[in-house]
Each structure stands twice: as C-alpha cells, then as structure tokens.
Amino acid sequence: MTYTRVIIIGGGFGGLNVAKSLNKAKMEVLLLDKMNHHLFQPLLYQVASAALSPADIAIPLREIMRAHKNTTVLMGDVTDIDKEKRLVILGNGETFNYDYLVVATGARHSYFGNDAWEPMAPGLKTLLDALSIRERLLTSFERAERCDSITEAAKFLNFVIIGAGPTGVEMAGAIAEIAHKTMIKNFRRIDPKKARIYLLEAAPRVLPPYPERLSKRAHKDLEKMGVRVMTGKRVTNVTEDGVQLEDGFIESKNVIWAAGNQASSLLKSLDTDLDRSGRVMVEKDLSLPGHPEVFVIGDAAHVLDKKGVPIPAVATGAIQEGYYVAKIIRKGIPKDRRPAFKYFDKGSMATIGKCKAVAYFKKVQFTGFLAWCAWGFVHILYLIGFRNRFSVGLNWFFHYFTGIRGARLIQKSIREQDKKDKS
Amino acid sequence: MTYTRVIIIGGGFGGLNVAKSLNKAKMEVLLLDKMNHHLFQPLLYQVASAALSPADIAIPLREIMRAHKNTTVLMGDVTDIDKEKRLVILGNGETFNYDYLVVATGARHSYFGNDAWEPMAPGLKTLLDALSIRERLLTSFERAERCDSITEAAKFLNFVIIGAGPTGVEMAGAIAEIAHKTMIKNFRRIDPKKARIYLLEAAPRVLPPYPERLSKRAHKDLEKMGVRVMTGKRVTNVTEDGVQLEDGFIESKNVIWAAGNQASSLLKSLDTDLDRSGRVMVEKDLSLPGHPEVFVIGDAAHVLDKKGVPIPAVATGAIQEGYYVAKIIRKGIPKDRRPAFKYFDKGSMATIGKCKAVAYFKKVQFTGFLAWCAWGFVHILYLIGFRNRFSVGLNWFFHYFTGIRGARLIQKSIREQDKKDKS
Numbered sequence: 001m002t003y004t005r006v007i008i009i010g011g012g013f014g015g016l017n018v019a020k021s022l023n024k025a026k027m028e029v030l031l032l033d034k035m036n037h038h039l040f041q042p043l044l045y046q047v048a049s050a051a052l053s054p055a056d057i058a059i060p061l062r063e064i065m066r067a068h069k070n071t072t073v074l075m076g077d078v079t080d081i082d083k084e085k086r087l088v089i090l091g092n093g094e095t096f097n098y099d100y101l102v103v104a105t106g107a108r109h110s111y112f113g114n115d116a117w118e119p120m121a122p123g124l125k126t127l128l129d130a131l132s133i134r135e136r137l138l139t140s141f142e143r144a145e146r147c148d149s150i151t152e153a154a155k156f157l158n159f160v161i162i163g164a165g166p167t168g169v170e171m172a173g174a175i176a177e178i179a180h181k182t183m184i185k186n187f188r189r190i191d192p193k194k195a196r197i198y199l200l201e202a203a204p205r206v207l208p209p210y211p212e213r214l215s216k217r218a219h220k221d222l223e224k225m226g227v228r229v230m231t232g233k234r235v236t237n238v239t240e241d242g243v244q245l246e247d248g249f250i251e252s253k254n255v256i257w258a259a260g261n262q263a264s265s266l267l268k269s270l271d272t273d274l275d276r277s278g279r280v281m282v283e284k285d286l287s288l289p290g291h292p293e294v295f296v297i298g299d300a301a302h303v304l305d306k307k308g309v310p311i312p313a314v315a316t317g318a319i320q321e322g323y324y325v326a327k328i329i330r331k332g333i334p335k336d337r338r339p340a341f342k343y344f345d346k347g348s349m350a351t352i353g354k355c356k357a358v359a360y361f362k363k364v365q366f367t368g369f370l371a372w373c374a375w376g377f378v379h380i381l382y383l384i385g386f387r388n389r390f391s392v393g394l395n396w397f398f399h400y401f402t403g404i405r406g407a408r409l410i411q412k413s414i415r416e417q418d419k420k421d422k423s
Numbered sequence: 424m425t426y427t428r429v430i431i432i433g434g435g436f437g438g439l440n441v442a443k444s445l446n447k448a449k450m451e452v453l454l455l456d457k458m459n460h461h462l463f464q465p466l467l468y469q470v471a472s473a474a475l476s477p478a479d480i481a482i483p484l485r486e487i488m489r490a491h492k493n494t495t496v497l498m499g500d501v502t503d504i505d506k507e508k509r510l511v512i513l514g515n516g517e518t519f520n521y522d523y524l525v526v527a528t529g530a531r532h533s534y535f536g537n538d539a540w541e542p543m544a545p546g547l548k549t550l551l552d553a554l555s556i557r558e559r560l561l562t563s564f565e566r567a568e569r570c571d572s573i574t575e576a577a578k579f580l581n582f583v584i585i586g587a588g589p590t591g592v593e594m595a596g597a598i599a600e601i602a603h604k605t606m607i608k609n610f611r612r613i614d615p616k617k618a619r620i621y622l623l624e625a626a627p628r629v630l631p632p633y634p635e636r637l638s639k640r641a642h643k644d645l646e647k648m649g650v651r652v653m654t655g656k657r658v659t660n661v662t663e664d665g666v667q668l669e670d671g672f673i674e675s676k677n678v679i680w681a682a683g684n685q686a687s688s689l690l691k692s693l694d695t696d697l698d699r700s701g702r703v704m705v706e707k708d709l710s711l712p713g714h715p716e717v718f719v720i721g722d723a724a725h726v727l728d729k730k731g732v733p734i735p736a737v738a739t740g741a742i743q744e745g746y747y748v749a750k751i752i753r754k755g756i757p758k759d760r761r762p763a764f765k766y767f768d769k770g771s772m773a774t775i776g777k778c779k780a781v782a783y784f785k786k787v788q789f790t791g792f793l794a795w796c797a798w799g800f801v802h803i804l805y806l807i808g809f810r811n812r813f814s815v816g817l818n819w820f821f822h823y824f825t826g827i828r829g830a831r832l833i834q835k836s837i838r839e840q841d842k843k844d845k846s
Binding site for chain 2: 063
C-alpha cells in the first residue's frame with residue numbers, strides 16, 4: 001500500500017507542530033528546512049545581547065523528530081512549488097511529490113523598499129543575525145576603548161534601534177543593561193555608562209499593538225534604564241555613519257533594524273493573492289483558494305480572526321494553526337466539511353529589563369516584577385526539550401544575581417577589523 | 424611619580440597568569456590580545472564536536488581583569504616589536520612603550536610547508552576554527568542524507584583526522600561517539616553507524632610522547648569505539664576529495680589537521696634565534712638574550728627542563744612560566760640574581776570517549792574510568808570562573824546520561840552549500 005505523503009516546508013513553530021501532531025499517523029511525512037534546527041525566536045535577542053548561547057535556544061530538528069518513525073527530516077532549500085503537479089523542487093534539483101503540502105516558511109525583516117540599508121542596520125531573525133549583531137555590539141565597545149579622544153569614541157558608543165515593537169523594546173533594554181551594568185569596571189579609558197541608546201518608532205507610541213497603558217509604562221521603564229525613546233520619528237536614510245531622521249541625524253556605528261516583516265519570497269511561486277507583506281491570503285481553513293491540499297500557516301499566512309482583524313505574527317498563532325492543519329490532514333477532512341480556524345488570543349508580553357516587563361491577557365494587564373516573572377515562566381515553559389529549559393534557567397539565574405552575561409565573545413580577531421578600517 | 428610599565432602580549436594561559444599575578448603591584452599593566460577572550464583550549468575539541476558552546480570555554484579578558492585596577496585590557500593586533508626603543512606597535516599604527524615586555528603569543532598549527540592543505544584540512548586553535556569544524560562535520564551528515572546512492576554518500580561519511588597527539592585522539596573519539604551514538608535514529612536514509620573514522624599518525628604509535636603502555640591502551644580503546652587507527656602513515660597530499668598516503672588514498676570531505684605547531688610569526692620581529700617550530704630560544708630566566716626586560720613564555724618559547732629536554736606545549740607549563748616571570752617583574756630582580764626557571768611536570772592526560780581516558784603523573788599511570796574521572800575533575804577545576812565550571816559540568820552530566828550533544832547547530836543555511844556545490 002502507498003501512504004499519504006505530507007510535505008512540510010519550514011521547521012518553525014507552525015511547521016514543527018504540524019509534524020509533531022502527525023506522530024504515528026499512517027503517512028509519510030517529509031519536513032524540509034534550510035537550517036538543521038528549530039529556533040526559539042522569542043529569545044533570539046538574548047543571543048544578540050550575549051546573555052544566552054545559540055545552543056540554548058536552538059535544537060536540531062532531527063533530534064526533536066527522532067522517535068517519529070514516519071517522519072524524514074531533510075536540510076533542503078525549496079526554490080519552487082508546482083501546485084498543479086503537486087511537486088516541491090529543491091535548490092539542488094531534487095523533487096518531491098505530495099498529497100498534502102504545508103507551507104510554513106516564516107518571514108524575514110522588511111526594509112520597506114530600502115534594502116540597501118541592510119548591511120548597516122541588520123535585522124534579527126536567524127542565529128547568524130544574532131551572532132553578527134552580538135559581534136558588532138561587543139566590538140564597538142572595544143573599538144571605543146582604543147580611540148584617542150572621547151569625541152571619536154562617541155560614534156561607537158551610540159546605539160540606535162529602529163522599531164519599537166517587542167523585539168526593538170527588548171533589544172534596547174538589553175543594550176542599556178550591557179552598557180550601564182554588565183560592562184561596569186571593565187574599561188579604563190571609556191565609561192560605558194556614557195553610551196547612548198536610541199529607540200526610534202514611527203508610530204506615536206512604543207509597542208503600538210499593545211494597550212495604551214502598557215505602552216506608557218514600557219516607555220517610562222525604558223527611560224529609567226537610560227534609553228532615549230523617540231516616538232513619531234520616521235527614518236529617511238541609514239548610512240555608514242548613522243541614521244537620518246526627518247529632523248536630525250544620529251551618529252552611530254551600531255544600528256539594529258526591528259521595524260518590519262516580509263514573508264518568504266517562495267510564496268510567490270504559489271501564484272495566488274498576497275498581502276502587502278507578501279503573506280498568502282488563505283481561506284478560512286488556512287488552505288489555498290482552489291487547492292484544498294495546500295495549507296499556508298504562521299508568519300507566511302494572512303489569517304483573519306473572528307472580528308476580521310489579521311492575527312498577529314506570534315508563536316502562539318503559528319502553533320494553533322499547526323495543530324489545526326494537522327488535524328485536517330490526519331483525518332482527511334474534505335474541504336466542505338472543515339470547520340473554520342479559530343484563533344485563541346493568548347495575549348502578549350514583552351520584557352524590558354531586570355524585573356521590568358509588560359503583559360496582557362484579554363482585559364487583564366500586568367507590569368513590573370509580576371509581568372517579568374510571568375514572561376520568564378512562559379518562555380521557559382515553551383522552550384522545547386528539558387535540557388535547554390534547564391540551561392536557560394541556569395543562565396538567567398546567574399545573570400540575575402551577578403549581572404554577568406555569559407556569552408560576551410567576539411569570535412573574529414581585531415586584525416580583520418583593522419584591515420577593514422584601513423581599506 | 425611614573426609607574427613601571429608592563430606590556431603582556433597574549434591572554435592565553437601564560438600571559439593571563441602574568442597579568443593576574445601582578446594584581447595590586449604598583450605598575451601600569453597593559454594586556455593586549457587579538458581576541459577579546461581567554462580560551463580554554465584543552466576543551467576546544469568539545470566545541471568542535473558539538474558537546475559544548477563557545478561561551479562555556481571562553482571568558483572575556485576584561486571580565487577576568489575587571490577588579491585589577493592597574494591593568495588595561497586592549498583588543499589589539501601587535502604587528503611589530505622594537506626592542507631597542509622598547510616599543511610595541513599595533514596594526515592600526517598605535518604604539519606603546521614598556522619597561523618590561525612579556526611575549527605570550529602562542530602557536531597556530533603547522534602544515535610543514537604545505538599551507539595549501541589548510542582549506543581542506545582545518546586545524547583547531549580558535550573558537551572560529553572549532554565552529555567551522557563543527558559546521559562541516561554536521562553538514563556532512565546532512566549532505567549524506569540527501570545523496571541518492573550509498574556510494575555517493577560514503578565520501579561524506581568518511582572522517583580523517585591527521586595526527587594522533589591528544590587533540591587528534593580526542594577528536595577521533597568524539598566523532599566516533601557522534602556517528603555511532605548521538606546520531607542514532609536521527610536519519611532515515613543513511614546509517615550514521617556506517618561512518619568511517621580514520622586516525623592517521625606518522626609516528627609508530629598514537630600519543631607519541633606518552634608512556635608506551637598508555638599508547639597501546641588508547642589505541643585499543645579507539646578501535647573499540649570504531650576508529651580505524653593507522654600508525655606509521657605519512658600524508659603526502661590533501662585534496663578536495665581526500666587524503667593521499669604513500670600507499671593509498673582515503674576519500675573524504677572531512678579532514679581535520681591535528682599534526683603540528685608553528686609559533687606566532689610576530690616572534691620574527693624580535694630578531695633572535697628561533698627553533699624549527701619558530702619558538703624563541705630563551706635564556707634560563709625565560710628572557711631574551713641581551714634583553715633581560717623581554718620575556719617569552721608558553722608555546723612561543725623553547726624552554727629546556729633540567730634534563731635538557733624541551734618542555735611540552737601544555738597549559739601547565741605556560742602557567743608556571745607566567746607565575747615565574749610575574750615574580751621577577753614584581754620584585755624587579757636584576758638578571759644576574761634571577762634563579763633559573765624550573766618546570767614541574769604535572770603529567771599528561773587525554774580523554775578518548777565516555778569512561779575511557781589515559782593519564783600519567785611521574786611513574787603512576789591510569790587508564791579507563793579512573794583516568795576519565797581524573798580528566799574531568801582536573802579540567803573543570805582549571806576552567807576559570809565558577810559559572811563556566813558549572814555550565815560545563817551540567818552539560819557533561821546531561822551528555823553522560825542522555826548521549827545528547829547540546830550544540831549540534833549548523834549556523835549556515837543549506838542554500839549557501841547548494842550554491843557552492845553548483846559553482
């Protein structure tokens with residue numbers, strides 16, 4: 001007998017949970033991902049800010065799926081999808097047939113048409129992104145220490161984060177902690193406390209989708225930590241020397257982009273309607289119009305909640321969609337009998353710094369120490385695999401009491417930096 | 424008043440211990456290193472074999488020296504030393520004067536004149552080396568899984584380690600464990616157990632400087648773990664496709680170099696006698712002939728023990744030399760009143776795999792479980808900083824009971840590999 005073949009593209013929160021939910025189903029499941037690991041993206045900023053190591057927040061997909069005998073994991077780069085022939089095509093020319101296809105390819109950051117800014121203002125989506133931001137961040141303090149004058153050192157001690165969504169807020173708070181706490185007594189020439197951290201947001205307030213009271217609280221907490229929060233500021237250019245605003249220029253060698261998302265370009269090969277961010281406009285059962293055997297989930301999909309508002313690009317959304325789609329596939333439910341996907345809003349939380357966070361669930365709002373504890377608890381709980389949970393918990397515990405960041409490593413030698421400066 | 428200025432080049436075991444021993448001395452100490460961290464090199468192979476994360480075995484030098492108010496740490500690349508003007512020159516043109524200079528610049532691997540082999544057979548000295556070996560190792564299994572035929576997959580599942588000193592032996596044992604234990608049930612097309620691990624050594628036995636009984640035991644242990652040990656084998660060429668021996672060819676996409684050391688090229692600027700490995704021939708007080716204010720220690724120095732035999736390039740040697748030199752500098756002992764440096768041989772140990780190791784101290788020899796425990800104990804003890812000790816201990820504990828390696832991450836996407844293959 002031949003089994004139903006299911007192909008899942010992407011091992012993020014959405015794709016991985018489809019694969020896990022198909023355990024023991026009498027199907028042939030193929031999980032494809034460009035990377036070999038599932039990445040716990042909500043904690044990626046902690047790698048970028050030297051608090052955690054990559055291995056703390058990433059686990060090989062094969063290790064997660066090792067006991068799922070019906071599942072093959074392949075590290076492969078899907079370059080094309082032929083939905084008529086039901087075919088997935090990889091970069092090396094290999095092809096695979098499917099009966100069901102789940103596209104869960106996530107998103108990269110978007111520069112809103114200004115892709116030239118990327119080298120100067122990297123975003124934060126992959127482990128390599130995080131390591132490169134960490135490298136720049138730490139090298140900047142080292143280079144400032146080598147400067148002859150304080151004026152010269154300033155540009156290395158100015159940090160600009162563009163976009164004050166959760167990632168931007170968390171990154172700004174973390175850099176403030178590094179500069180004003182972690183680095184204390186580490187330098188002899190510069191005073192890391194003099195580092196300036198700018199958080200820019202085009203909207204009138206930080207954490208725009210959050211309740212207004214929480215935005216205000218986050219704003220106040222950030223300022224207490226020494227972050228210069230600037231709302232209603234549009235960035236018009238990013239150069240080697242800094243960030244141009246409509247009404248001023250901030251000199252900086254450290255710009256981080258946390259402003260927008262753009263869904264994977266693979267989605268174009270599906271030849272269907274996309275929204276402004278490149279996400280697929282799916283049906284109520286998350287399938288492609290005219291193709292009930294193709295599903296798109298997570299950050300790759302434009303999904304509406306019961307009020308007709310697009311659901312936010314968060315892990316809990318992708319996970320719920322994964323479970324929902326897996327159920328349809330496992331039971332082989334035909335299109336006309338599928339219930340519509342229902343999103344259960346689990347609220348949102350963002351951490352700002354030690355003992356500082358904001359969170360809400362339905363009408364209940366938390367701030368300060370309580371929100372911070374809730375944030376830590378939920379994130380450790382969601383981290384897959386006992387070992388990682390334990391290691392992250394341990395690192396946080398140490399960080400809490402000592403202020404030490406365990407991963408303050410610059411991997412490249414200063415020789416390469418010197419060469420770059422000269423050229 | 425002006426303080427005595429001490430410059431230390433290199434923050435490895437030697438240089439770091441000079442700096443630490445000068446704590447509270449009324450001197451201006453400058454510690455220069457190309458990197459921002461001290462690296463615990465004896466455990467580097469565990470990063471290369473995905474058992475530990477870089478942050479577990481590396482600590483920022485500034486963090487170690489934070490309480491030493493007389494010490495400035497600079498990330499700088501020393502390109503020249505002017506011993507007449509007592510001047511150290513950095514890559515960016517900066518210069519520093521010294522009253523005492525300690526050169527502790529360590530060694531890189533040596534290809535014995537065949538530097539062209541390096542890209543195919545990387546060595547293991549820095550964190551980047553280790554991460555790039557880890558990346559190749561893990562990607563190799565992924566690529567084998569993508570191959571259509573078993574014959575094609577073979578070249579990705581052949582691993583060759585050149586050189587059977589402690590690093591080579593440890594690396595071979597670790598790869599055997601990865602292939603035969605860690606990866607079990609992870610793959611569907613290939614059987615990682617079929618991976619072949621070759622350990623090549625030109626000398627007639629593995630661990631050449633060890634007592635013969637221990638070499639034999641290590642040889643036997645390695646074979647039990649599935650390593651193909653080949654002694655008395657000289658490598659005549661390394662290509663993209665594998666390793667050429669005098670009497671055969673081993674096809675492999677995974678070659679690791681663990682065969683020789685070459686001291687830092689900076690030593691040439693000292694304009695003094697060097698040995699075959701480029702190490703400085705120092706006087707009995709570890710100073711440069713004619714320059715009692717310049718010391719060379721660690722892997723950069725050719726030092727003889729009381730029997731006239733060069734002392735081995737091990738951490739304990741460098742540490743002892745560091746203490747010795749710091750004492751001379753701190754007390755300002757003039758050349759003619761300095762006692763000769765005396766090396767205290769603390770023995771050697773090498774681990775082979777779980778519960779398998781060899782060790783000796785003077786005439787006492789250990790093998791098996793006992794040696795393995797001693798090895799773990801000593802290495803954790805030497806790891807600087809409580810946090811790292813704890814984290815490494817924890818990782819080992821998990822690894823011991825679960826066989827899981829916590830850092831099995833490929834950081835680069837398979838897309839880049841596909842592109843490389845096509846070009």
